[in-house]
Amino acid sequence: MESVMKKGCEIEAKCINYKVDVEKTSHPFRIWSREEELSSPNPVDEEQKVGMVKRAKHVLKNVSCRARPWEILAIVGPSGAGKSSLLEILAGRIIPQTSNILVNQKPIDRILFKKISGYVTQKDTLFPLLTVEETLLFSARLKLKLPYSERVDKVESLIKELGLEHIAHSRIGNEKIRGISGGERRRVSIGVDVIHDPAVLLLDEPTSGLDSTSALQIIDMLKLMAEIHGRTVILSIHQPGFKIIKLFNSVLLLANGSVLHHGTTQQLQNHLVSAGLEIPMHVNIIEFAIDAVDDIRKQLPQYQYEEARNKGTLQQLFRLNKAVEGSFDEGGGFSSEWICANSRIKEIIILMERFAKSTFRTKELFAVRTLQMLIAGLVLGTIFHDLNRSITGQQERIGLFAFILTFLLSCTTEALPIFLQEREILMKEISSGSYRISSYVIANGLVFLPFLLILALLFSIPLYWLVGLTRSFSAFLYFVLIIWLVLYTANSVVACFSALASNFIIGNSVIAGVMGSFFLFSGYFISKDQIPRYWIFMHYISLFKYPFEAFMVNEFSSWKGCLGYKFGRCLMTGEDVLKGQGLGEADRWRSVMYMICFIVAYRFFSYIILRCRCSHGSLKQLLV
Incomplete structure (x- = not known):
């Protein structure tokens, strides 16, 4: 794990195709629906169909992307574009029909990837009656094989890094129980998933429900984590502000499950200008691109992100429709067998x-x-x-x-x-x-x-x-x-x-x-x-x-x-x-x-x- 953190993890994915079956009506008396556990924020519209035949909805269509260490990749797009589905596929929560994910140009299986990554969901799933310090200590005890003193020191340093020293002994709380603020609660959720020093951190709309100041503080903290610890940060976000956009190293623009742009915001602006689209002064580039996805598709139907287009070696790195199980990180000693931290x-x-x-x-x-x-x-x-x-x-x-x-x-x-x-x-x-x-x-x-x-x-x-x-x-x-x-x-x-x-x-x-x-x-x-x-x-x-x-x-x-x-x-x-x-x-x-x-x-x-x-x-x- 230490060797992974030293050189970081470059995540590459190509040709991700994900379909879901859409039923005409749901069962009114169904008490268990596995789909709700996937917690996908991309609701699938009910489609008309003949009889009870299921129809497939293409959520992601040949999506390819790359995220580098020490950087933040922001996945943006309108509602229903497939942002959260892509994140869940990268995190190993969903298995698509076709996909392949490489870490440092080597294939890796889902179980192994969970060991080197952290996934922060959109909803803060925390015990409301535990304090901030207790929450992080229990997470450390469950995930780390460390002596008590080292574990306590690690939690204390993480609390300082998250800026939660003043509320370390306050209870988390929720909608019914008074506790810490929404922004502070989101930081605790991030802390729970970075306690084991993951090389890759995925976050599903970490600024959702927060005011502009709290949202900026969250993204700024993630930027520092990426730069200090060499983490690869991948997050989805909806309508980021001007200051937040400046913290992104690259953006992935999705619309209807397809990639419209992958690169820097400056590259996105250049493509929009070359397509004859004029960007108003008071609108940031990502908001404008999201509103203009239909025009972008018309003007740039064959557009693929430049980095992948210029690298012919990607064709050799990916093998489609094949489950790959292999080792990762030379000398790292990882195996695909799942091993918990405790007996x-x-x-x-x-x-x-x-x-x-x-x-x-x-x-x-x-x-x-x-x-x-x-x-x-x-x-x-x-x-x-x-x-x-x-x-x-x-x-x-x-x-x-x-x-x-x-x-x-x-x-x-x-x-x-x-x-x-x-x-x-x-x-x-x-x-x-x-x-x-x-x-x-x-x-x-x-x-x-x-x-x-x-x-x-x-x-x-x-x-x-x-x-x-x-x-x-x-x-x-x-x-x-x-x-x-x-x-x-x-x-x-x-x-x-x-x-x-x-x-x-x-x-x-x-x-x-x-x-x-x-x-x-x-x-x-x-x-x-x-x-x-x-x-x-x-x-x-x-x-x-x-x-x-x-x-x-x-x-x-x-x-x-x-x-x-x-x-x-x-x-x-x-x-x-x-x-x-x-x-x-x-x-x-x-x-x-x-x-x-x-x-x-x-x-x-x-x-x-x-x-x-x-x-x-x-x-x-x-x-x-």
Whole structure:
């Protein structure tokens, strides 16, 4: 990597062709669209077509370009020109139909290129409750193999380079949480992607949404990074100002997916003048060229950028329609095999620490949820206070158990916004190779365990003893265990469907529908014998069935006396209650085992779905 930085990276690309299939209408009930994960800011207009036949839209047409170290290449053009698509192809996010990318005149594969590059998306995907310093430190821990002292020094020097010393201990914030400004947030996003000293830095509209002063500061900072560190900076930008244009070494003008100019702004001005176009004094050259793309195409239909036209060796350097996997940087020792900076265990520890800081600072989640569980336990305990051991008490206990499960499993969406926010960050970090998806899933699952245990205790302690359930400490501990597993099962369900759903509304609706279906087939409203044969599978996969049975066994297995008499004869015992449900002492730990299996299954499903999302593939492709 050091040898790469010394001589820099010259990026060459030629004959990039990228097509996308356009459907006539979208599916109104689709909850998972892989296209949204590509985050392409080039919306494809819906085209008319016959029946359901797909039509291809040519997003990029034979695009060729070159970017040099110590320089900034700006990709400009009107909306829908293909700027962001080109950047995502260069970053390895999208695989076009034909393309070839060379680094220092040598072919390189996508995985290897991610090691020497950084890609800053248009949207700032950061944890809003972490500070600037914490954000960069976690990024350094995930991407760098350095001792603690060196890692801290590197983060401090980067903070100074980004001009963020005065807000190093301020939280990032977002639209809802007060934090740093938009320009400062954009600098943090850049810092996250340059913490590993990439030789190439790609940025998708880094000035989007910023005022002119902040935009100029961002581009000026990128210019310094290019000149000081020898980085190759490639960025897309929309309507740059006069001062910003002066910082560009070269520009690539795109229109409708085709290259209209590649060279300096002075060369662009000369071509426009030679084409008979007069540039007004108050309009900068790039804005004028974007407005005049139709005239440029008419006047210069055969124009190709001069540098590529004058170099005949490019024909020898590129091989079209062939996936090339080779080494890069003589003596650099790079291979195409992906190697993460940390072991799996270390990744899990780092991610758990980051999740814990971000999650435990969410006051709405912890304060409200904690009060909710404590108050619910107290209210239920006073409503069902001191139930007696009779047939009526037995029925009231069964009703209490059913309500507990309904309450705990129905109010499970409190973590859904957190999971959805983390998914956006996950997609970005996985694409840059910061860690493994399996490490994320494991860390995400472990970090909630202590919090859910606290909730289970706060709910169980007042409820259990006020109601007068089985007076045994072992039975109480088993009751707490079941409540804990129920909460964790619900959390796992939310994690699974948050990976599947595209937004909070869809995720909330799907989770509510699934939980309602599980409750219906739990056996409380309709017995297992009365459920139609073609629906019986729902009874066995219901999340209500096994904790309900665990409650029943824990409570009634210790009832030795008679619950009621009629004409001197015992009508029912605790054992009769369990036999009526088809339960016995053997079901005590069997139910726990099934609940753990559900937890593992939903976590595994979330892993599979996230793998599909990150690879932009289908479930069938992943399993095959």
